[in-house]
Amino acid sequence: MKKKVLMSVCAGVFALGLLTGCQASGDTKENDTQTQETDAEKAAEDGKDDAQSSSDGEQVVLTVFDAHAYGLEEYDEMVKKFEEEHPGVKIEVQHSPNDYDTLLLARLNAGEVPDVFDVESGTKAQMYYDYAYDWSQDEDILALFHDDAIDTGRDENKNVMSLPWTYENMGLIYNKDLFEQAGITELPTTMDELEEACKKLDAAGITAFSMAAKENWVLGQLASHYMMDKSLDAEGVVEAMNNGELTLESMSNFSNLFRLLDLAVKYGPDKPLEIDWENSENMLANGEAAIIHMGSWCQSTLDSFNADANLGFLPCPVSDDPKDVTLLSSCNWTYIVHKDSPNLELAKEYLTYILTSDMGLNWMCDGVGDVPGAKTDQEVAGALANDAAAYIEKGETNGWIHTRYPNGYNDNVGPLLQAYMLGDMSAEDVITEMQNYWVVE
Amino acid sequence: MKGKKQKEFLIFAVFVFPAVAFVLFATNIPFVMNLYYSVFKWNGIGKSMEFVGLQNFISIFTNDAMFWKGVRFTLKFAVYFVVIVNIMALGVALALSKEKKSAGVGRAFYYIPYIISLTAISLIWKFILGPGFESLYQITGWEIFKWSWVGVPKLAFYVVVVMTVWQNLGFYMVNYIAGIMAVPKELMEAARIDGASRFQTFRKVTIPLIMPAISICTLTSLTFAFKLFDVIMVFTKGGPANSTVSVAYNIYKEAFTNHNYGMATAKSLIFVVFVLMVTVLQMKVTKSKEIEA
Numbered sequence: 001m002k003k004k005v006l007m008s009v010c011a012g013v014f015a016l017g018l019l020t021g022c023q024a025s026g027d028t029k030e031n032d033t034q035t036q037e038t039d040a041e042k043a044a045e046d047g048k049d050d051a052q053s054s055s056d057g058e059q060v061v062l063t064v065f066d067a068h069a070y071g072l073e074e075y076d077e078m079v080k081k082f083e084e085e086h087p088g089v090k091i092e093v094q095h096s097p098n099d100y101d102t103l104l105l106a107r108l109n110a111g112e113v114p115d116v117f118d119v120e121s122g123t124k125a126q127m128y129y130d131y132a133y134d135w136s137q138d139e140d141i142l143a144l145f146h147d148d149a150i151d152t153g154r155d156e157n158k159n160v161m162s163l164p165w166t167y168e169n170m171g172l173i174y175n176k177d178l179f180e181q182a183g184i185t186e187l188p189t190t191m192d193e194l195e196e197a198c199k200k201l202d203a204a205g206i207t208a209f210s211m212a213a214k215e216n217w218v219l220g221q222l223a224s225h226y227m228m229d230k231s232l233d234a235e236g237v238v239e240a241m242n243n244g245e246l247t248l249e250s251m252s253n254f255s256n257l258f259r260l261l262d263l264a265v266k267y268g269p270d271k272p273l274e275i276d277w278e279n280s281e282n283m284l285a286n287g288e289a290a291i292i293h294m295g296s297w298c299q300s301t302l303d304s305f306n307a308d309a310n311l312g313f314l315p316c317p318v319s320d321d322p323k324d325v326t327l328l329s330s331c332n333w334t335y336i337v338h339k340d341s342p343n344l345e346l347a348k349e350y351l352t353y354i355l356t357s358d359m360g361l362n363w364m365c366d367g368v369g370d371v372p373g374a375k376t377d378q379e380v381a382g383a384l385a386n387d388a389a390a391y392i393e394k395g396e397t398n399g400w401i402h403t404r405y406p407n408g409y410n411d412n413v414g415p416l417l418q419a420y421m422l423g424d425m426s427a428e429d430v431i432t433e434m435q436n437y438w439v440v441e
Numbered sequence: 442m443k444g445k446k447q448k449e450f451l452i453f454a455v456f457v458f459p460a461v462a463f464v465l466f467a468t469n470i471p472f473v474m475n476l477y478y479s480v481f482k483w484n485g486i487g488k489s490m491e492f493v494g495l496q497n498f499i500s501i502f503t504n505d506a507m508f509w510k511g512v513r514f515t516l517k518f519a520v521y522f523v524v525i526v527n528i529m530a531l532g533v534a535l536a537l538s539k540e541k542k543s544a545g546v547g548r549a550f551y552y553i554p555y556i557i558s559l560t561a562i563s564l565i566w567k568f569i570l571g572p573g574f575e576s577l578y579q580i581t582g583w584e585i586f587k588w589s590w591v592g593v594p595k596l597a598f599y600v601v602v603v604m605t606v607w608q609n610l611g612f613y614m615v616n617y618i619a620g621i622m623a624v625p626k627e628l629m630e631a632a633r634i635d636g637a638s639r640f641q642t643f644r645k646v647t648i649p650l651i652m653p654a655i656s657i658c659t660l661t662s663l664t665f666a667f668k669l670f671d672v673i674m675v676f677t678k679g680g681p682a683n684s685t686v687s688v689a690y691n692i693y694k695e696a697f698t699n700h701n702y703g704m705a706t707a708k709s710l711i712f713v714v715f716v717l718m719v720t721v722l723q724m725k726v727t728k729s730k731e732i733e734a
Contacts (some may be wrong), residue, residue: 273592408699415683
């Protein structure tokens, strides 16, 4: 009997231990945030310049969530410099190039909102604006950016809820050497010319397309070229789609998407639906295929596959009119500062630093190789970005439609376009289904 | 008498409490929260939720072809997977249940895929189906190596089945070996002396005695098949043309890509009820066949 009592007491103590264990860790956490808050108040009172004063106190930790991992070396240097200039401040960066959305969602719902984080601009970003600091009053900071870049971070009420990263350009990318080999001297600008070019490439024994048809997102992006109406631009097209004035059936160029897919299958690799983004870029860079659909973001991967590849943008032919060719350009990553952050002023300063300081501009221009959303004269390293710059200057580019798609649209239309490529669905059925998926709440 | 009972209950409660607490926090409370979210329209991020009652459930039944496509795929997969993996595992277990050194090596070989990480397995299969099959085609000239295994819906289904069977065979094999080893030798001997053939002893003695192993293996393989997610997520991504979207993957996409969090929780509830029904039924059937030696 005694034994039993002893054991039950032991078990009881153990169980209590578990509970108190939880309790204790909870407590310390609360203490942590409290100290952070007091630090923040202090920092806010002292103003930006006196941030050093917190050095004698506890360290201020700024949590940063970066949804991509480009130019990491330059990024680390930048963080180090910022920490040097702000003694007592520790920047904790998490880079999450895969599945950032899921991870960010989990952190937000766990109450661990990062002080600074970035998301895709457009439909995605709108959902996160509940957490975002409103920059509209910080005019001196907004003046550092291009106006159209700032526009990618506005909410429904036209308030600036996030700040732009770099301009990304998206279109067909072609291998200049292969085009030369096939004797193509002028870039195709109409669907007929594109087919002609494919035939020439084929005759020269070159695979014309290696479209990454395994990836839903690539197909979804490709489709957006054929929705573009230059008189409306991206925002106008999406608005017209949303209020029902425009349908996919009524778009004059949309059926040409299927003509392009036909070409991609006919003049593509043997197993078209097995090509993922990596295969696609690899084949282009190493001269195994002449044309893919991608954007300037893939510069660094292309370089890693073959740094000497001679590549350039081929504005996407969408109709019989050479003036319709599309190269889509937008700031597709946008940075949010958490409005309830205990270190709001510091978070704002950090974000301004990585987007507009010399270190930050160096990160974007040199490390990533893209044109920053902030104004700068610094030269940009990426060949594709420079290639696109010529079109941007002439005003021949348009905005991005696919980031303004309804939620999850890429994942719904990608499989439909795959079904068309397999011959399982007709173009008419695909268009009807795609229209059905365009649901706005 | 009454005091003793109370005391016993107290002791029982004290011992069980820690486990119950863990299960509550890890499973049951989230489950109840799931119930709560399923009647809302919520994108999973924003701070506002809109109460919609049973609207989520209604639209799943009336207007969600993709979910039902996923259900069909998952059911078909479950049938293929449960049958193939159990028959093969039992066969392998029979061959390797002898206490020889070679049997130990064989067991290790079958078990290895089960402990490799899924990402590595995906890479292995990507290689086999890509460059591997390509060079096999060049050597043999057989059309079968030229097919686009991951690029055609019908073939992709079999790739998923083969991959999962290959990976999980070792786990079920170990279960069966444990069951077979526990069959008393004297029963086998008695059957042989009575003139039963090898096949007869297997059917009339071994099978009834390893019924507990069979019921546990079919149960775990069934729940595995219903929950199929990781291979799809890492290897096929539901493609080509949505042909390999399992229910779990569809729910994940609904929550994290389409941002219909309420809808996704509603789907998962429907699925829980369905899985519960099937597993209870399965347990009833196999349990009724179990006997004691």
